Amino acid sequence: MASNLNRRKFLQATALTGLGLSLSGRLSASGTLAGKRIGIIGLDTSHSTAFTKLLNAADAAPELMGYKVTAAYPQGSKDIESSVKRIPGYTEEVKKLGVEIVGSIQELLGKVDVVLLETNDGRLHLEQALPVLKAGKRMFIDKPVAASLTDAVAIYEAAKKYQVPIFSASSLRYIKGIEGVNKSEVLGADTFSPAVLEKTHPDLFWYGVHGVETLFTVMGTGCKQVNRIHNDTTDIVVGTWQDGRVGTFRGTRTGKHDYGGTVFTQKGNVVLGPYNGYQPLLLDIVKYFETGAVPVTPEETIEIFAFMEAADESKRRNGATVTLESVMTKARKS
Template identity: 75%
Template sequence: MNHFNRRKFISAAIAGGVGISLLDSLPSMSNNANGKRVGIIGLDTSHSTAFAKALNSEKPDPVYDGYRVVAAYPYGSKDIESSAKRIPGYIEEVKKSGVEIVSSIQELLTKVDVVMLETNDGRLHLEQALEVFKSGKRMFIDKPVAASLSDTIAIYKAAEKYKIPVFSASSLRYIKGIEAIDKTKVLGADTFSPATLEKTHPDLFWYGVHGVETLYTVMGTGCKSVTRVSTPDTDIVVGMWADGRVGTFRGTRTGKHDYGGTVFTRNGNLILGPYGGYEPLLVDIIAYFKTGKVPVTPEETIEIFAFMEAADESKRQGGKNITLESVMEKAKKR
């Protein structure tokens, strides 16, 4: 699908929502960050402590340009036990890195220049993101952007309304081997990642998003429809791109949990993996904080979540082929 048609798909599917103006002009409209004080929302994920340790180490990598985490609001999941139980320990951990714990997002916003929204519970992201947007501060939103496609769209509509570019990505966008891929020569790809389930989130939104993001990193936008095969242990989602290419995602819930894939190109097949850690993502987050330029377009992030929502709908309908356009139309009506 060419650049124009991809834009046409998104703008038509969410008519009145995230339009071409957002894709073209968000970075130029953004307010300049006034400093390098980073605030974290959500201490219910290891991502928060990893980012704080990297930025606040005694000898941080110069690529982080002096950005430091100065304050954190811990919440955060409150009814997802696997996440909520981490909060007390992670509070103590970030304190050791010199991070102040605050009692509200509003208090946090008075102390920082940019924000990492790390809350593991995607159901809270829209409400929390709106508070940040209203403050005019740049924000990175960790995966999942939200716990529904409709909330994902709403977040990007708010980004347009408040003229604040927002960046969201999984660290699996930076899996080893990606740097060797000439995306203009990709014929198809198969990716895999763990796809553990959480009852409060659509199936793939919780963890399968990692492998789906890897798939989109090499395939790009333009998927028209998906079909899903689902068993208690495994999900296989087959995506049909508008230009005839096929991309698949395999989500695992047994055996060794790992990340990777195979990319089929005009020059031969290339292997992705292993996982490369958080640092490459953090480099892009800091670059975004400095410039306001988003490394991943709203168009691509929205389509990733439409892909996963279409996969859920396919499961509900016994493996029927589901178009991304159909799930986008439903989401915009909610």
Template identity: 70%
Template sequence: MHSLSRRTFIQKSSALGLGLSLTNYISFAEAKAEGKRVGIIGLDTSHSIAFVKALNADQPDPVYDGYRAVAAYPYGSKDIESSAKRIPGYIEEVKKMGVEIAGSIKDLLSKVDVVLLETNDGRLHREQAIEVLKAGKRVFIDKPVAASLSDTLAIYQAAEKYKIPIFSASSLRYIKGADAIDKSKVTGADTYSPAALEKTHPDLFWYGIHGVETLFTVMGTGCKSVTRVNTPNTDIVVGLWEDGRTGTFRGTRTGKHDYGGTVYTVNGNKILGPYGGYEPLLVDIIKYFKTGEVPVTPKETIEIYAFMEAADESKRQGGKSVTLESVLSKVKK
């Protein structure tokens, strides 16, 4: 049956109330034919469920252009309890939305065209991402890119080697108000987010990445050095940019958490927030899958992780100023 006539049949079937199973089946068949089969690595995060619900909805938003989640490899964190305990329930949840469970990443890659690497545990990202890149498939890597600056660099080096551009971002890059900021008018910014700790990851790599990425979204690249002030309940990281501007990230560990910030511009102060959900990020992921063009450059992503590594080094040195160049040089050696 020609794709146009299939769509016509779907519309008529839906109107007659003939059920959703055939509709879903045909949609998946079209996704396969058009190279729009999405695979997921890692069912240990709510991000995976949010993306599947959006892509596999009964009537998905046309902006997703027919991309469908068809298969998932669940693992995933095995020793981070808050993540690992989600996996059994999330397996059952995505199966109800038509997603096949693969027994390995190799098995998954044989069934899909593009990949969402959602594993919550950044320690696994290097090995998982490189396997996808070797297969020649585009991959979105959810935060964190990796659990270390060295692994982050290795992933981007592999992307260059296999000539597959990769895209990574926190959904907080799309916080309300950020898209209206003209970076050329920004004189400084303060952002904040939760910064809960996870013993398997460097301090800011686990949760603080959200607010740090918001900071870079409005400030742009060019951070030269950072100084970190650490208290039992809050992290404050002050970054000095090459042009003399200052950007501050505040991460909270206790009390009521929220996301947001203030951007200082030549035209007045702009407020960021509230959080805008996963959909704006997913729109950019689909654009990347379609075109191979990344909305966030490797330079910016690497600088974000160097900023966080330098913040950890500043903490180790009792709050001394640490340059991003110094931590990058150390890792490269």
């Protein structure tokens, strides 16, 4: 009788498990619910391991909705030493978190539902993004979205062609203090971040992009022109918006690395900082994976890169005023 009772309990448990799966989705071979499998392209950045640790944790936040990193293609930069040397170590880290390592992007796409394009080298992003878009999979592209304004425009044009919304953002978009800003009341802003240079990328694309994104998060789109002051230790870029508001970005290369700023509003000033970590960005990535709704429009991301390209042109012209329209026109003709 005891054996029959145990058998009945087993069958009841099995039935309940099956019911649960039928309601929530089917399990893939990896044990992750189908539709929730994330693939990573590029293990040459700490973002890859940071995201994987948050997503694959045994006590992962319920807001992450069961999404897990299940496979990764490690190849990132091939010639940026600071990136290349990270790949073996980061590969071992994600393997310990249950991630399968694959040998190509095509192999990855056969095993996952959505993609985190994490390659640190923006020069590879267009090439790596295209097969993902052709496969119709939603994709987050980490900063920089590309290593040129021309490639950034091409990526978003491809997304439009294949009807796949893509999302790109810096975690500095979620810096503390920003949640208290009423953007309709913003009169101007000053932001700052490190702006370490990398010879393979336009100056601000490599690291200054984080502070520039903070600036656009509070100011919004509509920047008309920029002027840039540059020396070995500092960059200051002054942007004038179409409505007359002024926003500035200070990029630093000496002293302690830090992020922050001040937002000037109709009701007083708001101080931004400190940095708020990766979790707020990751929550928005998961919402995007789930719904297809992008938290940041293509227009805003492209304008951020046009701002930085115009800043580079201003540097080449000894601080002269450069319009964003002029660099956009050039990029679209390339």
